[in-house]
Amino acid sequence: MATTTALPEIHPDLRSFLSKKSHQLLIGGQRVDAASGKTFKTFNPADGEAIAEVAEADKADVDAAVKAARKALEGPWSKMSPVEREKVLHRIADLVEKHADELAQLESLDNGKTIREAKNGDLPLCVALFRYFGGWPTKIHGDTTPVSVPYYPGAKFLHYTVREPVGVVGVIVPWNFPLLMAAERLAPALACGNTVVIKPAEQTPLSALRLGELLLEAGLPEGVVNVVPGFGPTAGAALASHPDVDKITFTGSTEVGREIVKASAGNLKKLSLELGGKSPNIVFADADLEAAAKGMFMGIFYNQGQTCSAGSRVFVERSKFDELVGALAERAKTIRQGPGLDPKTQMGPLVSAEQKKRVLSYVESGKKEGAKILAGGDEAPGKGYFVKPTVFSEVKDSMKIAQEEIFGPVVCVMPFDSPEEVVTRANATPYGLVAGVWTKDIKKAHRLTQSIKAGVIWVNCYQFVDAAAPWGGFKQSGYGREKSELAIEAYTQVKSVWIDLN
Ligand code: NAI
Ligand code: MG
Numbered sequence: 106m107a108t109t110t111a112l113p114e115i116h117p118d119l120r121s122f123l124s125k126k127s128h129q130l131l132i133g134g135q136r137v138d139a140a141s142g143k144t145f146k147t148f149n150p151a152d153g154e155a156i157a158e159v160a161e162a163d164k165a166d167v168d169a170a171v172k173a174a175r176k177a178l179e180g181p182w183s184k185m186s187p188v189e190r191e192k193v194l195h196r197i198a199d200l201v202e203k204h205a206d207e208l209a210q211l212e213s214l215d216n217g218k219t220i221r222e223a224k225n226g227d228l229p230l231c232v233a234l235f236r237y238f239g240g241w242p243t244k245i246h247g248d249t250t251p252v253s254v255p256y257y258p259g260a261k262f263l264h265y266t267v268r269e270p271v272g273v274v275g276v277i278v279p280w281n282f283p284l285l286m287a288a289e290r291l292a293p294a295l296a297c298g299n300t301v302v303i304k305p306a307e308q309t310p311l312s313a314l315r316l317g318e319l320l321l322e323a324g325l326p327e328g329v330v331n332v333v334p335g336f337g338p339t340a341g342a343a344l345a346s347h348p349d350v351d352k353i354t355f356t357g358s359t360e361v362g363r364e365i366v367k368a369s370a371g372n373l374k375k376l377s378l379e380l381g382g383k384s385p386n387i388v389f390a391d392a393d394l395e396a397a398a399k400g401m402f403m404g405i406f407y408n409q410g411q412t413c414s415a416g417s418r419v420f421v422e423r424s425k426f427d428e429l430v431g432a433l434a435e436r437a438k439t440i441r442q443g444p445g446l447d448p449k450t451q452m453g454p455l456v457s458a459e460q461k462k463r464v465l466s467y468v469e470s471g472k473k474e475g476a477k478i479l480a481g482g483d484e485a486p487g488k489g490y491f492v493k494p495t496v497f498s499e500v501k502d503s504m505k506i507a508q509e510e511i512f513g514p515v516v517c518v519m520p521f522d523s524p525e526e527v528v529t530r531a532n533a534t535p536y537g538l539v540a541g542v543w544t545k546d547i548k549k550a551h552r553l554t555q556s557i558k559a560g561v562i563w564v565n566c567y568q569f570v571d572a573a574a575p576w577g578g579f580k581q582s583g584y585g586r587e588k589s590e591l592a593i594e595a596y597t598q599v600k601s602v603w604i605d606l607n
Pocket of ligand 2 (some may be wrong): 337361
């Protein structure tokens with residue numbers, strides 16, 4: 106459509122992908138229209154124009170996808186040796202790497218994120234996830250166990266455990282890191298021998314569909330991964346409540362997370378939930394202030410602030426407050442905003458008109474409650490969904506902007522006077538996803554990492570992730586852990602086998 110062809114530097118493979126009249130669902134290795142024949146549009150957040158027409162899955166399509174996943178689970182996929190599964194995962198990694206430029210552009214176009222972040226962040230991490238989990242299939246094993254049976258003294262048994270796949274996994278991902286979130290769930294799910302039905306977010310369905318094509322090219326058997334773009338209350342809810350889905354892994358709002366928990370009750374699905382955050386980023390006066398300033402800035406403004414791990418509550422020790430906060434506000438004012446695809450852009454648009462509206466309503470609420478705007482505080486001009494990077498000071502902990510997840514480029518900066526005080530305040534939200542601590546005092550750093558209630562804590566750094574490091578939240582930020590060896594546990598179930606030797 107118009108907007109995409111107007112971009113001269115667009116990758117030829119992406120151009121050909123986008124030239125499709127309509128993007129179909131991927132079910133059982135086949136590209137098919139939705140049973141209803143319905144489609145929906147996906148938009149370029151930089152100008153609000155439609156990029157593509159996508160088949161809109163609903164219950165009937167989710168049923169078909171689950172059936173295909175079940176068939177593949179019991180068929181070719183379970184018969185593939187671990188070493189063959191590793192080869193497939195490595196081929197996927199190689200293909201994603203080979204197509205990284207194209208995929209980064211697609212992600213930038215559909216989500217709005219800057220091409221720099223897509224290229225240097227999302228894509229290399231996707232590849233790394235498939236490589237890391239690609240090494241696992243040959244290393245997933247059970248144990249032998251020295252059992253003693255108190256009511257049968259002297260009895261002899263051989264006892265062992267086996268790790269088996271959970272089964273059909275439903276993956277529901279959000280729009281902030283569409284491809285990366287997909288990879289983060291698909292890689293361990295496949296490494297453990299599961300099959301998958303993935304529902305990308307309605308705002309950003311394209312990269313999962315393109316990945317689906319690459320998965321087939323990599324030799325993944327038909328039906329092992331099925332892609333069903335659609336809306337939350339229809340396709341998402343159908344997947345979350347499906348009686349033949351064994352596990353759901355969900356990333357998104359805490360509100361929908363609760364719906365997923367309810368929907369899981371029918372057949373008692375296993376769940377991994379990665380939900381919202383309101384993360385504290387705490388800077389002590391004795392920190393490397395230059396590094397801390399960068400960490401504060403990047404912690405909130407990366408991906409336009411649309412990260413679950415956004416450092417959206419910055420606490421600065423009072424003696425350095427004016428200096429650091431002034432610098433943050435000045436820097437925020439000079440960010441170059443524009444279309445994500447433009448390599449000169451430092452901050453892209455938000456993902457959707459709805460998200461822009463939501464973020465601006467928080468900005469209004471902050472103003473009304475008496476917080477002071479040091480930078481931004483408004484939408485940015487243009488047709489796209491742009492919001493100016495916004496810095497609020499004179500924020501009270503009880504204000505809505507200090508309690509609720511805004512999920513946009515809006516930061517609350519607050520002074521503090523002692524470690525005890527800042528820990529109490531840092532912990533005083535329903536969330537507990539991540540936290541940042543900046544200090545050169547090693548004892549203080551460790552005391553804080555012990556007392557902050559969060560699933561991930563960064564000391565003198567922020568927003569670092571790796572396939573090998575666990576990821577997930579405390580409190581209402583969710584349950585279960587993604588990435589790392591813990592994902593292998595989360596995507597397998599243990600069978601305990603007793604052999605009578607008496
Ligand atoms: P959302 O939680 O509604 O959407 C996330 C995913 O869940 C999408 O794929 C959506 O289609 C699906 N979904 C929605 N309702 C569903 C249902 N009833 N059953 C099954 N699946 C369903 O997030 P939304 O509306 O896009 O954003 C709202 C807020 O959520 C954001 O402002 C942000 O605060 C938070 N959020 C947090 C994310 C994170 O990474 N933790 C990611 C996206 C949003
Ligand atoms: Mg929603």
